[in-house]
Amino acid sequence: MAQGPVRRAQRRLPLEWLGILPFAAFAVLFLILPTFRIVTGAFQDADGGFTFQNLLDLNTDSIRSAYWTSIKLSLITAALGCAIGFAMAAAVVFGGLPKVVRSPLLTFSGVASNFAGVPLAFAFIATIGPAGLITLELRDMGINLRAYGFNLLSFWGLVITYLFFQIPLMILIIIPALDGLKKEWREAAAVLGATTAQYWRMVALPILFPSLLGTFALLFANAFGAVATAFALTGPQLNIVPIKLFAQIRGDVLGNPNLGYALAFGMIVITIAANTIYIWLRVRSERWLK
Numbered sequence: 124m125a126q127g128p129v130r131r132a133q134r135r136l137p138l139e140w141l142g143i144l145p146f147a148a149f150a151v152l153f154l155i156l157p158t159f160r161i162v163t164g165a166f167q168d169a170d171g172g173f174t175f176q177n178l179l180d181l182n183t184d185s186i187r188s189a190y191w192t193s194i195k196l197s198l199i200t201a202a203l204g205c206a207i208g209f210a211m212a213a214a215v216v217f218g219g220l221p222k223v224v225r226s227p228l229l230t231f232s233g234v235a236s237n238f239a240g241v242p243l244a245f246a247f248i249a250t251i252g253p254a255g256l257i258t259l260e261l262r263d264m265g266i267n268l269r270a271y272g273f274n275l276l277s278f279w280g281l282v283i284t285y286l287f288f289q290i291p292l293m294i295l296i297i298i299p300a301l302d303g304l305k306k307e308w309r310e311a312a313a314v315l316g317a318t319t320a321q322y323w324r325m326v327a328l329p330i331l332f333p334s335l336l337g338t339f340a341l342l343f344a345n346a347f348g349a350v351a352t353a354f355a356l357t358g359p360q361l362n363i364v365p366i367k368l369f370a371q372i373r374g375d376v377l378g379n380p381n382l383g384y385a386l387a388f389g390m391i392v393i394t395i396a397a398n399t400i401y402i403w404l405r406v407r408s409e410r411w412l413k
């Protein structure tokens with residue numbers, strides 16, 4: 124008779140699982156269901172029938188150019204973000220800077236890595252835009268940024284803007300990996316006569332390589348999917364996939380929502396591939412650093 128209550132108790136869902144229900148509901152409503160709608164819409168025509176025509180319509184000069192520009196933008200910002208962020212993180216962890224610098228840097232990185240969209244675009248326009256504060260101050264000093272070919276509302280202006288959140292994201296991810304480098308490895312290399320450059324080239328960087336490559340993939344995906352910042356900064360004049368996607372689904376007479384779904388489906392495939400590489404390499408790097 125005592126087995127019945129015990130079995131019923133074992134079948135009950137632990138109360139700890141209730142804590143993740145809000146997150147699960149949020150993920151289903153705002154991530155899984157919209158993704159499912161995008162995937163199904165990419166293979167539907169205007170009447171709801173199944174078709175591959177939307178994917179075939181991606182093979183145009185304009186859309187290929189948009190994908191290439193987005194990939195180039197993502198590669199450049201990911202590479203610069205990794206290089207600059209790694210240098211800053213290494214300076215904090217190994218450079219002998221005061222410990223008081225680390226906490227503000229991590230706090231700022233946590234905020235800046237999520238600061239994007241219209242506020243970020245407005246901040247850069249108000250600072251180094253055509254009539255920005257620094258632009259006007261430099262002009263009064265005899266330095267005309269426009270005369271030197273700099274234009275914030277362009278591809279390279281967008282690169283500079285993206286670095287504002289790419290570099291902090293790199294810092295947040297790579298600092299734990301740098302903390303995982305054991306002092307014994309550096310001491311062993313020094314005992315064997317290795318210089319600092321040799322230690323980094325032969326010991327530290329090979330161990331950190333999966334983390335660096337994985338973070339590069341994550342930064343690539345982060346830049347590839349950004350739309351609000353690009354649209355608020357450059358408007359429709361820059362031919363990248365998120366802006367072209369926005370033009371297709373906003374509902375004007377020239378829009379084609381199903382083609383927009385196909386564009387979004389291509390973005391999903393690319394970002395899933397980048398994030399899969401990041402997760403795989405992150406797992407491999409954690410094995411080394413344990």
